Amino acid sequence: MTDMKINFCGVEFKNPIVTASGTFGFGMEYNEFAPLAEYGGIGAKGLTRVPRAGNPPPRIAETPSGILNSIGLQNPGVEYFAEYIMPILAEYDTNVIVNISGNTVEEYCEMAEIISATDAALVELNISCPNVKHGGLAFGTDANVVNSLTKEVRKHCTKPLVVKLSPNVTSITEIAKAAEDGGADGLSLINTLLGMKIDIETKRPILKNNTGGLSGPAVKPVAVRMIHEVHNAVKLPLIGMGGVMTGSDVIELMLAGASLVALGTSLFAKPDLIYDVKRDMQSYMDRHNIEDINTIIGAAQMW
Amino acid sequence: MKKQEVCKLIKKSEIADGIFDFIIESADIAAEAQCGQFLHIACGGNMFLRRPISICDASNGEIRFIFEVKGEGTKLLSKKAVGDVIDVVGPLGHGFEIKRSVRKPIVIGGGIGVFPLYKLTKQLTNATVFLGFRNKSRVVMEDEFDAVSALTIVGTDDGSYGYNGYIASAMEGYLNLNDCDMIYSCGPMPMLRAVKKIAEERGIPCQISLEQRMGCGIGACLACACETKKDGTERYAKVCANGPVFYSEEVTLND
Ligand SMILES: Cc1cc2nc3c(=O)[nH]c(=O)nc-3n(C[C@H](O)[C@H](O)[C@H](O)COP(=O)(O)O)c2cc1C
Numbered sequence: 001m002t003d004m005k006i007n008f009c010g011v012e013f014k015n016p017i018v019t020a021s022g023t024f025g026f027g028m029e030y031n032e033f034a035p036l037a038e039y040g041g042i043g044a045k046g047l048t049r050v051p052r053a054g055n056p057p058p059r060i061a062e063t064p065s066g067i068l069n070s071i072g073l074q075n076p077g078v079e080y081f082a083e084y085i086m087p088i089l090a091e092y093d094t095n096v097i098v099n100i101s102g103n104t105v106e107e108y109c110e111m112a113e114i115i116s117a118t119d120a121a122l123v124e125l126n127i128s129c130p131n132v133k134h135g136g137l138a139f140g141t142d143a144n145v146v147n148s149l150t151k152e153v154r155k156h157c158t159k160p161l162v163v164k165l166s167p168n169v170t171s172i173t174e175i176a177k178a179a180e181d182g183g184a185d186g187l188s189l190i191n192t193l194l195g196m197k198i199d200i201e202t203k204r205p206i207l208k209n210n211t212g213g214l215s216g217p218a219v220k221p222v223a224v225r226m227i228h229e230v231h232n233a234v235k236l237p238l239i240g241m242g243g244v245m246t247g248s249d250v251i252e253l254m255l256a257g258a259s260l261v262a263l264g265t266s267l268f269a270k271p272d273l274i275y276d277v278k279r280d281m282q283s284y285m286d287r288h289n290i291e292d293i294n295t296i297i298g299a300a301q302m303w
Numbered sequence: 304m305k306k307q308e309v310c311k312l313i314k315k316s317e318i319a320d321g322i323f324d325f326i327i328e329s330a331d332i333a334a335e336a337q338c339g340q341f342l343h344i345a346c347g348g349n350m351f352l353r354r355p356i357s358i359c360d361a362s363n364g365e366i367r368f369i370f371e372v373k374g375e376g377t378k379l380l381s382k383k384a385v386g387d388v389i390d391v392v393g394p395l396g397h398g399f400e401i402k403r404s405v406r407k408p409i410v411i412g413g414g415i416g417v418f419p420l421y422k423l424t425k426q427l428t429n430a431t432v433f434l435g436f437r438n439k440s441r442v443v444m445e446d447e448f449d450a451v452s453a454l455t456i457v458g459t460d461d462g463s464y465g466y467n468g469y470i471a472s473a474m475e476g477y478l479n480l481n482d483c484d485m486i487y488s489c490g491p492m493p494m495l496r497a498v499k500k501i502a503e504e505r506g507i508p509c510q511i512s513l514e515q516r517m518g519c520g521i522g523a524c525l526a527c528a529c530e531t532k533k534d535g536t537e538r539y540a541k542v543c544a545n546g547p548v549f550y551s552e553e554v555t556l557n558d
Contacts, residue, residue: 025523029544032305032521045525051536056558058516060526062352062376067518074525076536206516216351268519269351271307271392 002285003292006040008237008259009160009185011095011121013040016293017250017277020241020264021046021099021124021164022071023215026085027092033271038278041095043262044081046126048100049107051077061197061206066216066243067265068195070209073101073129078111086118095121097239099164101129102139105152112157123159124239125150125184128166128191129213140166140191143178150182162239165189165230167219172226173233180234187230188239188262190223216265217243224256231257231298245273247280254293255300305521307392308332313365315385318443321372322415323381326365327389336361338423339398339512339548342368343520345390346376347383354380355517355543357419357489358394369418369443395520396547399423399510405485409433410452411474411498413490417444419512419547420489425451430487431477432456435470435494439463471497483507492556499551509551515542530555 004015019030021043027036036042054074061068075081078100089096098120102108108125115123127140127149139145150163163179165172167190176187192213197206205211223242231238240258244250245266253261267273281293290296314326332342336358343353354376360367372378383389401423411433412420421444424430432455436442442457442464449455458466458473466473471494474486478501488498489512502509518526522544531540531553540546540554 023519023524025525029519029521029523033307053534053536053538054525054528056530057526057528057539059528060352060516060518060524062350065349065351067352069518069524069526071525074528074536074539265351268524269345269353271305271519271521 002282002290004281006259006294008239009122009162011160013095013260015040015278016254016260017274018095018097018239018260018262019043019267020262021097021126023264023267026081027089030267030271031092034274037093038274039094040260041097041121042089043097043099043124044085044089045075046073046099046101046129047075047078047081047111048073049078049102049111051075051080056208058206058208059212061212063195063197063214064218066214066218067268068197068207068212068214069192070207070212072209078114082114082118086120090119097122097124097162099124099126101126105149108149108153109156112153112161116156116158120159122162122186123157124162124164124188125153126164126191128164128168137166137168140175141169143174146175147178147182150179150184154183160185162186162188164191166191167222167226168194173229176230176234180236184236186237186239187234188241189230190219190226190242193219193222215243217245219243220249224252227253227256227258228300247277247284250277250281251284251296254296255298257298259297305392307390309388310366310391312383312385312387312389315383318369319441322369322443323372324367324369325383326367327391328365329391330364332391332394333361333364333366336366336394336422337398338401338426339419340394340396341547342366342391342393343395343517344380346380348375348379350376350379352376352518353392353520355395355514355520355547357512357547358422359418360422360425369415371415392520396543397545399487399512399548401426402485407431407481407483408485408487409474409477409483410487411470411490412488413470413494414441416490416494416512417448420487421447423487424448429453431481431483433458433470433474433477435460435473435490436464437461469497470494471501474498475501478505486510488512496556499556502551510548511551511554512548513542513546513554517543519543530557
């Protein structure tokens, strides 16, 4: 057996597989299909300072090899999570990555403080949600804003801080560098790509929010390219995500430069996907005589 | 542990134009299935999302579900042949609540909304059933409901068969003369709104099965929201996990 352990920002992950925020709730539902301990870590649903109702339905549409979603960060709020949900998750043998979105810099800072006082392993700063009017993406597309936000949150966060990047930008490396300069410990990418689907009979978008975020296999090549670019541009370790369906996909994102890789939308198709992914990864490791999985991170060679 | 299961299709028929009646094999799902629950079904091909389809009946290791071809996913599913396998997660969701104290239940379904009501009607044994369809060619399962209910009334919107008009009006007329202490309902939104109104005006508890575009189907992704009367983070309930069956007073049925 290959050693699958990864040290990410000083936190030990028993394997590189985590879950993508928003696709995995707070873990309890999927725990019925495969124990949470199977994952190196789990990403909790994106939290906000105060509870949010989310957007009106329909919130999901199927597109070629992917989906559009416009959930709009429905969540019970950071305080509820810290008090009632995190203590339950702390009982499981896995790392918890807590994803936070603010309307203002102050909100991000307050949330980082609240989560720092819990057993969470990492704080993930969501500056890339395309489905909310304020905050989210508005923070993630301007390098100066990303830099100053990261700096401020850094002062209030005692956990390793991961900044989650949006693919909806001209130069993702510029944003990545801005987060690195601001004091981020790691980066995660990619969040969803802004998209739209129109019902040609009713001439209206399927989503009530009109637009939504594209995820699933359709976005994987974009994710691989962006992970590769960011890996070359910064020194920070990366959590890669975007359309991962198989162990081979996990390996591909790791070769591009990801240290951890998240399963997201693909879980909707196969809730116990983790087992196949691990088996698939092991067989790759065996075939290539890889003893330590760390050696494949960023190992893809360009022409 | 819940699991995803690959089940064999053992019987298939097209009971009306574009409406397919499937029976699949699974001892576990059949044993667990409650009326009003659904299966989350992988349609095959390149369709990424599963499709939620209500359980019509389940017993002796067999599960029956009936669906209408509406888009690419259900079209692919309809192409499956007897002997093929179907990838299923289920049974999922919170189904109908059968209360022992209920003496005079009404079951009312419209169009493809009649299918999720069949197992329920069987279990109730004494229900008065109202089934509404667009026209005569769309009438399905009349005899089957008739055999397991106290009375089954069928209507068509265009009057080409049975009661002439919307089936909720037929139920309203019945309620003017008869008692009822629980209404169970499934069907198109305009019908559900009418049923909800009639039930609430008369103070009759009413359970409604809802549909929504779903993601994970197990309550994790929050895609299949329906509006409730609560505020804040409880404004939207999860159709897949809190439902698909709700009491009419919990939900607004707003668009
Ligand atoms: C239904 C849904 C909800 C999501 N919610 C969040 C969220 O709350 N916070 C966040 O940072 N990303 C959210 N995302 C983005 C995912 O975490 C991930 O970045 C993206 O879906 C790409 O990965 P995938 O293709 O494997 O799903 C959401 C994605 C989906 C499909």
